[in-house]
Amino acid sequence: MELTTGSMSSDQIADIVVRKLLEMGAIGKLATATMDTIETESISLMDEVTRNVMAKVLALQSSETQASQQCPKCGSRCCDKPPQGKLLETRRGKVNFQTSVFRCEACRLDFFPSVRSFGV
Numbered sequence: 007m008e009l010t011t012g013s014m015s016s017d018q019i020a021d022i023v024v025r026k027l028l029e030m031g032a033i034g035k036l037a038t039a040t041m042d043t044i045e046t047e048s049i050s051l052m053d054e055v056t057r058n059v060m061a062k063v064l065a066l067q068s069s070e071t072q073a074s075q076q077c078p079k080c081g082s083r084c085c086d087k088p089p090q091g092k093l094l095e096t097r098r099g100k101v102n103f104q105t106s107v108f109r110c111e112a113c114r115l116d117f118f119p120s121v122r123s124f125g126v
């Protein structure tokens with residue numbers, strides 16, 4: 007994943023969102039679009055962008071976890087399992103992302119270190 011944005015400002019990112027809204031035809035005929043349509047479609051697209059941002063940050067966070075984890079319940083060393091897709095309900099809707107998975111054989115439990123704060 008490319009982590010640098012160069013000199014792109016939030017104003018330039020907004021320009022991209024505006025172009026996307028117009029390309030999608032979400033606003034319809036711009037000259038006669040109502041404030042309600044403009045607001046609804048802007049929020050809808052930005053919520054989609056926000057969900058994508060959260061999924062990417064969560065996947066990045068997961069990729070930075072240590073290769074070997076201790077079980078938060080019993081302290082035993084967990085074994086790594088293949089990454090899994092995880093679905094979270096957020097304030098902006100459902101977010102699907104890839105996360106590391108660790109398994110404690112003693113407790114017979116799987117842990118998802120990137121989603122601790124969500125209580126998953």
Ligand SMILES: [Zn+2]
Pocket residue numbers: 077078079080081082110111112113114
């Ligand atoms: Zn355990």
